Amino acid sequence: MKTSGGALRRIRNGMLLAGVSGAAIACLPGAASAATYFVSTDSELRAAITAANGDGDSNSTIVMTASFATASTSLPVPTKSITIDTQGFTLSGPANSGIVITGTGAVRTLVGTFMGTDGGSSGAGLQIRNGASVTNMGLVEGGTNSIGNGGAGVDFGGAATALVNHGTVRGGPSASGTGGIGVLVRSGAGQIVNTGTIEGGGAGGGAIVANGATVSIDVVNSGTIRAGAGANAIGWSSGITPTTGVIQLELQDGSQIFGNVVANAAATTDRLRLSGTGFSILDGSIGTAGQYQNFDIFEKTGSGTWTLTANRARCSSAMAALPAASSAM
Numbered sequence: 001m002k003t004s005g006g007a008l009r010r011i012r013n014g015m016l017l018a019g020v021s022g023a024a025i026a027c028l029p030g031a032a033s034a035a036t037y038f039v040s041t042d043s044e045l046r047a048a049i050t051a052a053n054g055d056g057d058s059n060s061t062i063v064m065t066a067s068f069a070t071a072s073t074s075l076p077v078p079t080k081s082i083t084i085d086t087q088g089f090t091l092s093g094p095a096n097s098g099i100v101i102t103g104t105g106a107v108r109t110l111v112g113t114f115m116g117t118d119g120g121s122s123g124a125g126l127q128i129r130n131g132a133s134v135t136n137m138g139l140v141e142g143g144t145n146s147i148g149n150g151g152a153g154v155d156f157g158g159a160a161t162a163l164v165n166h167g168t169v170r171g172g173p174s175a176s177g178t179g180g181i182g183v184l185v186r187s188g189a190g191q192i193v194n195t196g197t198i199e200g201g202g203a204g205g206g207a208i209v210a211n212g213a214t215v216s217i218d219v220v221n222s223g224t225i226r227a228g229a230g231a232n233a234i235g236w237s238s239g240i241t242p243t244t245g246v247i248q249l250e251l252q253d254g255s256q257i258f259g260n261v262v263a264n265a266a267a268t269t270d271r272l273r274l275s276g277t278g279f280s281i282l283d284g285s286i287g288t289a290g291q292y293q294n295f296d297i298f299e300k301t302g303s304g305t306w307t308l309t310a311n312r313a314r315c316s317s318a319m320a321a322l323p324a325a326s327s328a329m
Contacts, residue, residue, distance in 0.1 A: 034057040034058060034059050034060055034061065035052060035055045035057045035060040035061075036060070036061045036062075036063060037051065037052065037060065037061070037062045037063070038062075038063050038064075038065050039062055039063070039064055039065065040064065040065045040066035040068065041066075041068055042068055042069065042070050042071050045062065045064075045068075045070070045075070045084075045091075046075060046076055048060075048062045049062070049075060049076040049078055049082065050076050052078065052080070052082055053076070053078060053079045053080070057080075058080060058081070059080055059081040059082065059083070060080070060081075060082050060083070061082070061083040061084075061085060062082065062083065062084045062085065063085050063087050064084075064085065064086045064087050064089045064091060064112070065087070065089070066089055067086075067089040067090040067091070067092070068089075068091065068092075069091075069092045069093060069094055069117070070091065070092070070093055070094060070099050070100070071094060072094045072097055072100065073100065074100040074101065074102040074103065074129075075099070075100065075101055077102075077103035077104070077105040077132075078105050078106045078108060079105060079106060080106045081106045081107050081109065082106060082107075082108055082109070083108075083109040083110075083111060084108065084109070084110055084111070084112075085111040085112055086111070086112025086113050086114070086138070087112060088112070089112070089113070090112075090113045090114070090115055091112070091113070091114050091115070092114070092115045092116065092117055093115075093116055093117055093123045093124070093125070093126075093127075093143075094117065094123070095117050095119065095123065096117065096119075096122075096123050097117070097123045097124070097127065098116050098123050098124030098125055098126050098127040098142075098151070098152075098154075098155055099114060099125070099126050099127065100127045100129070101126060101127065101128050101129070101132045101134055102127070102128075102129040102130045102131070102132050102158070103130060103131055103132055104130075104131030104132070104160065105131075105132070105133075106133070107133045107134070107135055108132070108133070108134050108135070109134075109135045109137060110126075110134065110135070110136050110137060110138055110140070110167075111137045111138050112138045112139075113138055113139050113141075114126060114136075114138065114139065114140045114141075115140075115141050115142075115143065116141065116142040116143030116151040116152075116153075116172055116180075117143045117151075118143045118144045118145070118172075119143065119145070122142060122143030122144060122145040122148075122149075122150055122151035122172050122174075122180065123142070123143045123151050124142050124143075124151050124152040124153065124154060124155040124180075124184070125140040125141050125142050125143075125151070125152070125153045125154060125169070125172075126140055126153070126154045126155065127154075127155045128154055128155070128156050128157075128161050128163060129155075129156075129157055129158040129161060130158035130159065130160075130161065131158060131159060131160040131161060132158075132161055132162075133161070133162040134162070134163055134164070135164040135165075135166065136163070136164070136165045136166065136167045136169060136196070137166050137167050138167045138168075139167055139168045139170070140153050140154060140167070140168070140169045140170070141153055141168075141169075141170045141171075141172060141201075142170070142171045142172030142180035142181075142201060143172045143180075144172050144173050144174065144175075145172065145173075145174045145175070145176075145177060145180075148174065148176070148177040149174050149177040149178045149179070149180060149204075149205075150171050150172030150173050150174040150177070150178070150179050150180030150201040150202065150205065151171070151172040151180045151201075152171055152172075152180050152181045152182070152183070152184040153169040153170050153171050153172075153180065153181070153182045153183060153198070153201075154169055154182070154183045154184070155184050155186070156183050156184060156185050156186060156189050156192070157185065157186025157187055157188055157189045158186070158187075158188050158189065159188040159190075160188075160190050161188070161189050161190045162190045162191055162193075163183070163190075163191075163192045163193070164193045164194075164195075165192070165193070165194045165195065165196045165197075165198060165223070166195050166196045167196045167197075168196055168197045168198075168199075169182050169183060169196070169197070169198045169199075170182060170197075170198075170199050170200075170201055171199070171200045171201030171202070171205040171228075172201045173201045173202045174201070174202060177204075178202070178203060178204025178205055178228070178231075179200045179201030179202025179203055179204055179205025179228040179231075180200065180201035180202075180205050181200060181201075181205055181206050181207075181208075181209045182198040182199050182200055182201075182205070182206070182207040182208060182209075182225075183198055183207070183208045183209070184209055184211055185208060185209065185210045185211065185215055185217050186210075186211055186212070186215060187212060187214065187215050189215070189216075189217075189218075190218065191218045191219070191220065192208065192217075192218065192219045192220070193219075193220045194219065194220070194221045194222070194223045194224075194225065195222050195223045195254075196223045196224070197223055197224045197225075197226065198223070198224070198225050198226070199224070199225070199226040199227070199228075200226070200227050200228035200231055201228065202228050202229075203228045203229040203230055203231075204228055204229070204230050204231050205227070205228035205231055206227050206228070206231040206232050206233065206234070206235065206237075206259075207225045207226055207227050207231075207233045207234060207259065208225065208233070208234045209232075209234075209235065209236065209237050210235070210236045210237065210240070210242070210245055211236075211237050211240070212240065212245070213236070213240055213241060213242050213243040213244070213245060214242075214243055214244045214245050215236075215242075215245045216244075216245045216246050216247070216248070217234060217245070217246075217247045217248070217249075218247075218248045219234065219247075219248070219249050219250070220250040220252065221249070221250070221251055221252065221255045221257065222251075222252035222253055222254040222255050222276070223254065223255070223256070224256045224257075224258070225256070225257045225258070225259075226256075226257075226258040226259065227258060227259030227260075231259060232259055232260045232261065232262050233257050233258060233259030233260060233261055234247060234249065234257075234259075234261040234262070235247075235260070235261065235262035235263075236262075241266075242264040242266065242267070243264075243266065244267070245264055245267075246263065246264050246267045246269050246270045246271075247261065247263040247264065247270050247271075247295075248270075248271045248273075249261060249271070249272050249273065249292075249295075250273040250274075250275050251272075251273070251274055251275065251276075251280070251282070252275050252276040252280075252302075253276035253277060253278040253279075253280050253304060254280075255280070257284065257291070259291075260291050260292075260293060261291065261292050261293065262293045262294060263292075263293060263294035263295050263296075264294060265293075265294045267294075267296065268296050269296060269297065270294060270295045270296050270297065271295065271296070271297040271298075271299065272286070272292055272295040272297070272298050272299070273298075273299040273300075273301060274298075274299065274300045274301070274302075274306045275300075275301045275302040275304070276302050276304040276306075277302055277303050277304045278304050278305075279304065279305045279307075280304060280305070280306050280307070281306070281307050281308075281309055282306055282307070282308050282309070283309045286298070286308075
């Protein structure tokens, strides 16, 4: 948001640091513990991130005062923790793309609504690439498509990327194709930690899907992972047979998965780990015809207790594969 003179507005420790009228102060939030920047355009958002990098505070918050779309280039890389709060507005990506967040740096925390562009080739809600670390506290959703598949909620890949989801990540809906994928995993992607909800955008939309035969998936889940009708919750894109890609899946207290998890039948290191500190129930069967398929390594860690309620015949081979100290779950 600009003043009448076109300057970026910034508040630090409850004090207005850019020139605005006294009347404007009454309309602004109360005291802030660190710098807060107000933006209403893509150029102001980029300028705010750059300014925050040099303002001397340990963290900063950028608050939107209008809905707008970002340009196709990546947002500046923060050198400290930064929060983008849409404040009831919507930040969307450019046509046929997502909001591009890339590069190693500090954690970007997202609060509010982040959407892919609607249209003939729907964009992802976010592109998280090449070392970027993102914590989502709001809604990230792919674009809607009336002539094909919905956009992915998050397009996720590149070395050392990290996604922590406490909110909702959802694929975009589609009127004539399949629902968008919740998180589309590309080569080199890092870990996905979910305490919220990750889900496909409708029928045919997987929740967490790898896009290549050598792509691996690493998930820690204590929230909800939900596939659209006819899709797997976690696995590889339709038509792709994994070669060296594997699934590492850790289930913690509160985990709920709707849809199958299909690991790599040709690999020997797909791992299913039961963890946490409370009492949990695994009600999906394990095995070639079960909900959790093709896993090679089964572990029980943590101080919690797990009960398996599925058909015992289907789980027997998995139980036999557990370490002796863990067989009681």
